[in-house]
Amino acid sequence: MDANGHTQRGGEKDGIAALNLPELYQCVHCGLCLNQCPTYRALQLEPESPRGRIHLVKAAAEGRIDLSERFKDHLYLCLLCRACESACPSGVQYGHIAEAARAQLGPPGSELGRGVLKFVFTQLLPYRRRLRFAFAVLRFYQRSGLQRLLKLFLPKKLREMEELMPAIPSQFFKPPAGIAPAIGPLRAKVALLDGCVMPLLFGAVNEATVRVLRRNGCDVIFPRRQNCCGALNVHNGETAAAKQMARRNIDAFLSADVDTVIVNAAGCGATMKEYNHLLRDDPVYRDKAERFSSMVRDAGEFLANLGLVGELGLLQMTLTYQDPCHLAHGQRIRSQPRQLLQSIPGLKLVEMEGADRCCGSAGIYNLTHSDMSQHLLKEKMQAVAATGSEAIVAPNPGCMLQLRSGAARFGPNLDVYHLMDLLDRAYSKAG
Amino acid sequence: MNRDQLINSLQKIVGQPYVLVEKEDVIVYEQDGSIFQVMPEVVVLPAHVEQVSAVVKVAKEANVPIVPRGSGTGLAGGAVPAEGGIIVSLARLNRILKIDLANRIAVVEPGVINVDVTKAVAKEGFFYAPDPSSQAACSIGGNVANNSGGPHTLAYGVTTNHVLGLEVVLDDGTIVWLGGEVPDMPGYDLCGVFVGSEGTMGIVTKIIVRLMRARECVRTMLVIFDQMDAASQTVVDITGAGIIPAALEIMDRTTIEAVERGAPVGFPRDAEAVLIVEVEGLNEHAEQAIMRAREICERNGAREVKLAKDEAERQRLWKGRKGAFGAMGALAPNYYVQDGVVPRSKLPEMMRRIAEISKKFNLRIANVFHAGDGNLHPNILFDMRTPGEIDRVIEAGAATLRACIELGGSITGEHGVGLEKKAYIGLLFSEADLNAMARVRRAFDPDMRFNPAKLFPSPATCGEIRLQPGQIPAGLWI
Numbered sequence: 001m002d003a004n005g006h007t008q009r010g011g012e013k014d015g016i017a018a019l020n021l022p023e024l025y026q027c028v029h030c031g032l033c034l035n036q037c038p039t040y041r042a043l044q045l046e047p048e049s050p051r052g053r054i055h056l057v058k059a060a061a062e063g064r065i066d067l068s069e070r071f072k073d074h075l076y077l078c079l080l081c082r083a084c085e086s087a088c089p090s091g092v093q094y095g096h097i098a099e100a101a102r103a104q105l106g107p108p109g110s111e112l113g114r115g116v117l118k119f120v121f122t123q124l125l126p127y128r129r130r131l132r133f134a135f136a137v138l139r140f141y142q143r144s145g146l147q148r149l150l151k152l153f154l155p156k157k158l159r160e161m162e163e164l165m166p167a168i169p170s171q172f173f174k175p176p177a178g179i180a181p182a183i184g185p186l187r188a189k190v191a192l193l194d195g196c197v198m199p200l201l202f203g204a205v206n207e208a209t210v211r212v213l214r215r216n217g218c219d220v221i222f223p224r225r226q227n228c229c230g231a232l233n234v235h236n237g238e239t240a241a242a243k244q245m246a247r248r249n250i251d252a253f254l255s256a257d258v259d260t261v262i263v264n265a266a267g268c269g270a271t272m273k274e275y276n277h278l279l280r281d282d283p284v285y286r287d288k289a290e291r292f293s294s295m296v297r298d299a300g301e302f303l304a305n306l307g308l309v310g311e312l313g314l315l316q317m318t319l320t321y322q323d324p325c326h327l328a329h330g331q332r333i334r335s336q337p338r339q340l341l342q343s344i345p346g347l348k349l350v351e352m353e354g355a356d357r358c359c360g361s362a363g364i365y366n367l368t369h370s371d372m373s374q375h376l377l378k379e380k381m382q383a384v385a386a387t388g389s390e391a392i393v394a395p396n397p398g399c400m401l402q403l404r405s406g407a408a409r410f411g412p413n414l415d416v417y418h419l420m421d422l423l424d425r426a427y428s429k430a431g
Numbered sequence: 432m433n434r435d436q437l438i439n440s441l442q443k444i445v446g447q448p449y450v451l452v453e454k455e456d457v458i459v460y461e462q463d464g465s466i467f468q469v470m471p472e473v474v475v476l477p478a479h480v481e482q483v484s485a486v487v488k489v490a491k492e493a494n495v496p497i498v499p500r501g502s503g504t505g506l507a508g509g510a511v512p513a514e515g516g517i518i519v520s521l522a523r524l525n526r527i528l529k530i531d532l533a534n535r536i537a538v539v540e541p542g543v544i545n546v547d548v549t550k551a552v553a554k555e556g557f558f559y560a561p562d563p564s565s566q567a568a569c570s571i572g573g574n575v576a577n578n579s580g581g582p583h584t585l586a587y588g589v590t591t592n593h594v595l596g597l598e599v600v601l602d603d604g605t606i607v608w609l610g611g612e613v614p615d616m617p618g619y620d621l622c623g624v625f626v627g628s629e630g631t632m633g634i635v636t637k638i639i640v641r642l643m644r645a646r647e648c649v650r651t652m653l654v655i656f657d658q659m660d661a662a663s664q665t666v667v668d669i670t671g672a673g674i675i676p677a678a679l680e681i682m683d684r685t686t687i688e689a690v691e692r693g694a695p696v697g698f699p700r701d702a703e704a705v706l707i708v709e710v711e712g713l714n715e716h717a718e719q720a721i722m723r724a725r726e727i728c729e730r731n732g733a734r735e736v737k738l739a740k741d742e743a744e745r746q747r748l749w750k751g752r753k754g755a756f757g758a759m760g761a762l763a764p765n766y767y768v769q770d771g772v773v774p775r776s777k778l779p780e781m782m783r784r785i786a787e788i789s790k791k792f793n794l795r796i797a798n799v800f801h802a803g804d805g806n807l808h809p810n811i812l813f814d815m816r817t818p819g820e821i822d823r824v825i826e827a828g829a830a831t832l833r834a835c836i837e838l839g840g841s842i843t844g845e846h847g848v849g850l851e852k853k854a855y856i857g858l859l860f861s862e863a864d865l866n867a868m869a870r871v872r873r874a875f876d877p878d879m880r881f882n883p884a885k886l887f888p889s890p891a892t893c894g895e896i897r898l899q900p901g902q903i904p905a906g907l908w909i
Contacts, residue, residue, distance in 0.1 A: 025764035025814075030464050030757035031504040031568045035544055044476065044522035044542070046503065047451070052459035059458055070455040087567070089754030090761045091693040 015063035021100055024058045026092045027051070033084035033094075038358045038376055039077050047074045050084035050094050057101045067105060075101050076108040077372065079365055080235050081325035081358035086332075095330070096277060102237035108368050117364075121238040125196055125228045126245050132172060135200040139168040161367055166201060166401050173203030175222035180210050187217030187306065191258040193249075193272070195265055195397075196228035202397050208424035209264045209299055215310050215427050216303060220262075223252040229263075231271035232363050234278065246275045247285055250292045261292070264299040264420055266396035267363065270330030272296045298327060300395055300419050304336035313429020314346040315422065320389040321349060322380070322403065323356035324396035337395060337419050344426045350387040354380075359394075361402030374409075377402060381410040395419040432493040434472070441475050441517075444485045449476040449523070460500070460518050464565070464756075466767055466815070467508035467850050471498065471518040478523045480598065480606055480636040487634065488604035490517055496883045499630040501541060501573030504565040506756070506768050507849030509577060509629050513884035519634060521572050527551055528637065535642045536595060536612060541572020541635050548640065557642045560587035563845070564753040572635050578627030580845035582678040582752065585803035586711075587643065589845060591626040598637035599625060602876050612639055624871065629847050630882035632875035646711035649677070650721040651745045654706040654728045655699055655735040659683060659786075659798075662704035663778040665731040666802040669708070670775060672727060674720050678709040679803030685762070686755050686797040686810070693758035696751035702734070706802070707748055755799040756810070762797065763812035767824050770846040771835035775805040784834045785809050792827040794820075806844035807835070829855065848886045857888050 033050040034040050040049035047056065056074055059065045075098060084094045107117040124130055141147055142165075154162060175194050190213060198206055213220050226249050233242035249272070253261050263269035271278075273296045279289040297305075321341065327333045334356070341349050360366060360376030380403070384392055392407075394400055395418050403416045432440075441450045451457050451474040461470040472495075477483045490497040496516030503510050512518055525542035532555055537548060545566040548559040562581035563569055569579070575597065580589040587593070596610035610622030625632055656662040659681075666679050682690070682705050687698045698705055706728070710720040725736050739745040759766040773781045782798065785807075789796040795812040809831055813820045832842045832855050842848075842855050856865070869887060873879070 026760040028464075028757060028760040028764075028766060029462055030565065030760075031502055032565065032754070032757050034502060034568050044520070044525065045451075045456075046459045046474075046520070047456050049459075055459045055462065056455065065455055065458060068455055070453050074455065089690070089693050089757030090759070092760065 015061045016067070016104060017061075018104060019057055019061035019100060021057075021061070021097055023093050023097050024054060024061065026090050027054045028090060029055065030089065032089060033087045036083040036087040038079060038081060038083070038360075039372060042372065042375055048077055050078075053078060054092070054094065054097055057097055060101070072105050072108070075105060077369060079325070079358050079360070079362040081362060082329035083325065083357065086329045086356070099234055102235070103239045104237075106237045108236060113368070117236060118238065121233045121236065122241040125230070125232065126241055126248075128196075128227060131196055131228075132200065135168055135172070138165070139170075142168060160370060164366060164370075164405060166404070168201065169203060171203055173199035173206045175199070175206075176210070176220075178221070180214055180220040182217045182219050183214045184217050184309070186219060188260060189219045189221075189258045190260045190262045190302070191221050191223050191253050191256045193229065193261065193263045193265070193268055194222050194226060195268060198265055198397055202400070202418070205264060205397075205418045205420055208418070209262070209420040212303070212420055212423045212427065213262065213299075216306060216308060221256060221258065223256040225252040229268040229271045230278075231267045234271060235363050239278070243278060243282070246278055246289070247282075250275065250285060250288050253295070254288060254292055259295070260302060261296045262299050262302055263296060264395065264418065266298065266324035266327035266330065267398060269296060269298045270326035273331060298331060298333055298336075298395070300327075300337040300340055301331070301333050303423070304339050308340065308343055308423075310427060311430040312344050312423070312426040313431070315344050315426050315429065316346040317391055318348045318350060318389050319391040319393055319417075320352045320384055320387045321355060322352075322359060322392055322394040322399055324394055324399050325356070325358050325362070327395065328356040337393070340419060340423060341393065344422060347422070347426075350389055352383040352387045354383055359399050359402045359406070361398040363398060366402060373402075377406040378410050381406045381412070384414070385412045389414060391415040391417055393417050393419055393422060437489065437493045437495070438473060440489045441473065441486060444489070445475055445477050445482050449478070450474075460503070460520070461511070463500075463503040463505045463508065463510040465506050465508040465511065465849070465851060466765055467511045469511050469513055469515065471512040472515050474518045474520060476520045476523050480524075480600065483519065483521075483524075483600050483634055483636050484604040484606055486517070486519055487600050487602065490880065491603060491878070494878070494880070496880050498882050499572070499576070499634045501570030501576070502544070502565075502568050504569040505573060505577060505849065506770070506846045507577075507843070507851040509847050509849040509882070509885065510573075511850060513850055516880075521570065521634070521636075524572075524636060532557060532642070534612065535644070536639055537642055538637060538639050539571050540637060541570060541575070543571050545569050545571055545574060552642055553645075556645045558645055559640055560593055560643045561590045564756060566753070571638055571640065575626050575635050575638055576628065576630050577845065577847035580801070580806065582680050582709075582749075582801055584801060584806070584845070585679060586675065586677040591623060593641045594622060594626055594638060595641060596639035597622050597625055597635050599632075600634045600636055602633060602878065602881065606636070610639070627847070628872070629849060629886050631872055631886055632881060634881075646713075646717075648714045648717040649709065649711040649745070650717045651707065651709040651739040651748060652721060652725065653698075653737045653739070653748055654708060654733045655702045655737070656704045656706065656732070657702065657734050658732070659704045659782050660779050661731045661733070662706050663782050663802060665706060665728055665733070666778060667776050668727045668731065669724050670803065672723065674710070674724055676708055676720070676724065676803060677711045678707065679801070680707040680752055681705070681798070681800055681802040682752065682755060683798040685795060685812075686758075686799040689758040689762045689797060690751045690755055693761035694750075694754055696747045698751055707752055752799070756808075759797060759810050759812060763795070763814060765813050765815045766797070767811040767813065767828055768846070769807065769809045769811070769828055769831050770843045770852075771807045771809075771832050771840060772842075772844045773805045773807065773835050773838045773840035775802065777838040777840070778802060778805060781807065781834060781838055785831060788827050788830045788834070792823050792830070794823060794827050796827075801844070804844070805840065807831075832858070850885060853886055853888050856886070
């Protein structure tokens with residue numbers, strides 16, 4: 001390497017210094033990740049495997065290949081589910097490699113698609129009011145009859161994408177203004193992430209989360225200046241706005257006088273636990289990010305460690321649990337949600353084959369790569385059906401939307417819950 | 432036939448998405464689990480035997496080398512296309528075609544993942560015995576090519592002991608069966624010849640494997656030692672006492688560090704060595720055998736003996752052991768693994784020699800090995816980016832292999848010769864021996880186009896072999 005960080009080799013171009021990541025040299029290409037990778041399993045092509053993608057990034061870093069469209073296709077066919085990280089004996093953080101590569105490539109898709117994504121990432125997601133307004137417009141579109149009318153004129157591709165849009169609830173979630181006080185003796189003071197689409201599509205889950213935390217002796221607050229966690233940005237090659245959003249959240253939560261930051265969306269939790277990585281080169285925020293990330297807990301993780309108190313009522317149901325990728329692989333949280341479910345009387349948990357395999361939701365992947373997404377969803381629904389469950393639990397909004405659409409499209413016809421929904425229902429049954 | 436015509440013909444056979452020619456596609460096939468890299472010109476992924484046969488015919492017509500590839504987890508460069516040409520990936524031939532429990536056989540395609548065979552029959556109480564450490568990823572086809580072993584080789588033997596028959600595509604595209612569903616077919620044991628031929632004779636497209644009945648009781652323990660000498664002596668004493676465990680595995684301090692840094696399972700980081708002892712059989716026998724093994728461990732000064740209390744704990748021990756190679760990345764960017772064998776009574780001496788070699792060449796060596804059958808895996812840790820280091824690594828590797836032979840052993844137990852050890856095969860066989868082998872090979876592959884430049888010693892022609900990042904070590908191709 002020369003002084004500028006470029007790899008020099010006779011006859012070959014300079015490499016891309018920003019891609020010369022230490023993680024690349026931790027991979028000894030043993031291949032143990034292959035069979036855990038959903039896209040490799042589907043296609044059996046090495047360039048669509050974690051080992052292949054790591055090698056591609058390494059080759060680009062060394063200047064052996066260009067950041068061509070083909071390269072981009074391989075990097076973006078990845079779901080970023082990080083199942084490879086669970087399988088890796090060397091502990092290679094593949095997510096960091098893929099995210100760095102995508103930051104070089106920019107968002108996926110056609111010229112138009114990239115423009116739309118860029119707009120969403122930088123002009124919509126960071127601004128709560130704009131996002132609320134946009135969802136209100138969509139709700140009007142869905143309820144006014146405009147949707148049915150427009151569908152007749154949309155080209156096939158757009159119509160398919162349109163069909164993936166979930167029904168928008170009549171009520172958005174409004175976070176309580178002050179402290180939502182603990183019921184019973186105070187056990188912890190926590191701050192909750194409201195989220196970007198959670199309050200708009202899953203307001204009821206946020207409400208349930210607050211109730212369950214209060215029942216377990218937590219003072220709950222929603223710091224006012226918080227915003228979207230930036231996961232979609234980071235996963236899709238937009239880092240400037242993502243860093244800005246991370247800084248804003250760090251300021252909002254660190255000034256909130258709490259012990260713990262609770263997140264009920266797996267993807268957001270994983271991203272926030274890695275703000276320290278995102279802001280590692282930011283001299284002002286590096287230390288704050290380190291402190292912040294160490295305070296973040298998934299809601300299920302937190303409650304399982306705290307230990308549930310209070311009586312849980314009977315929920316007579318058989319259900320199966322889908323590990324959200326960014327919970328199982330991204331945060332290594334597998335046993336805690338299951339433990340909580342099993343503490344509900346009457347509830348029978350039946351494990352499905354490949355519970356920790358991606359359902360194909362993967363943020364906006366179901367829109368950008370609908371074929372692969374649907375292929376994985378179909379397989380997932382078959383595994384769900386084999387358990388004979390009447391419901392499925394997946395503590396992450398993306399997975400919940402995907403599984404609902406899977407139940408509608410492929411069956412079996414079942415309910416999709418967040419873990420907090422069920423705990424809340426069990427508590428309310430007990431009275 | 433020019434390049435375009437070749438690609439065109441291949442696309443007609445398997446379909447355009449399964450013929451890879453762009454640099455951003457084929458570059459990922461330049462490597463396997465080893466340290467060698469050569470880029471193929473084309474990668475083809477056929478879906479069934481007829482397509483394999485058609486591809487082989489086209490390759491013959493075009494007169495280009497053809498390299499079969501399974502999962503690419505090999506450690507000796509077996510799937511690296513040393514002379515370029517076409518890689519035929521068998522990954523899409525991944526169906527389990529038949530399970531016949533009454534006759535205890537399964538018929539599988541070569542791309543089936545090793546562990547998936549066991550998964551398919553585990554509920555009925557059967558398993559497929561050869562269990563390489565990479566079994567979660569490696570293919571049965573690759574196992575056949577390399578005659579792979581694994582920790583349980585000690586009790587069950589290697590792949591060749593578990594393969595009854597093979598469907599193979601020969602160099603002219605002919606599809607033939609070698610062996611069959613019943614053991615002891617009359618005539619030449621051509622199935623036996625094919626197993627371990629490292630892709631130099633043709634392409635395997637179906638495999639009849641033997642299934643084993645799971646034992647009533649499996650007992651596994653982790654034994655912790657403060658000295659490597661004591662650990663390897665314990666292995667000698669256990670087998671000497673007439674106990675035949677299912678597995679006897681040793682990991683040294685450096686390997687423990689790699690595993691615990693990469694994907695921790697709870698091995699003690701301050702131990703000089705850990706020994707995994709596994710026994711199986713009828714309840715009474717297994718209990719008795721593990722107690723006797725335990726006594727021997729304690730007599731040899733084991734610091735602690737931990738019996739796995741349930742299947743989850745046993746699985747955790749094996750996860751740590753089987754992830755050991757892959758975990759080397761937690762210690763160094765590159766590792767060069769040897770596969771030498773010594774009579775197990777020589778283990779303590781061999782371990783001392785490896786320690787000397789490590790000191791002499793100033794290289795860290797992590798040892799993880801199938802102690803029960805004397806199959807060593809010293810992993811020499813290094814960084815390819817450090818100029819000159821690879822030369823020392825190669826010399827140190829050669830020194831360990833020479834030591835193995837001096838102690839009455841061999842240069843490879845289970846990884847195959849591939850590119851990596853072909854320079855050393857002459858240390859083990861005479862020219863007449865090698866000529867006899869070459870005649871057998873030519874009987875199957877007269878043009879020597881199947882996985883060329885492997886297995887047999889060849890003159891220094893491998894100028895194109897790339898060791899990441901682009902340095903060719905002096906003296907590798909002796």
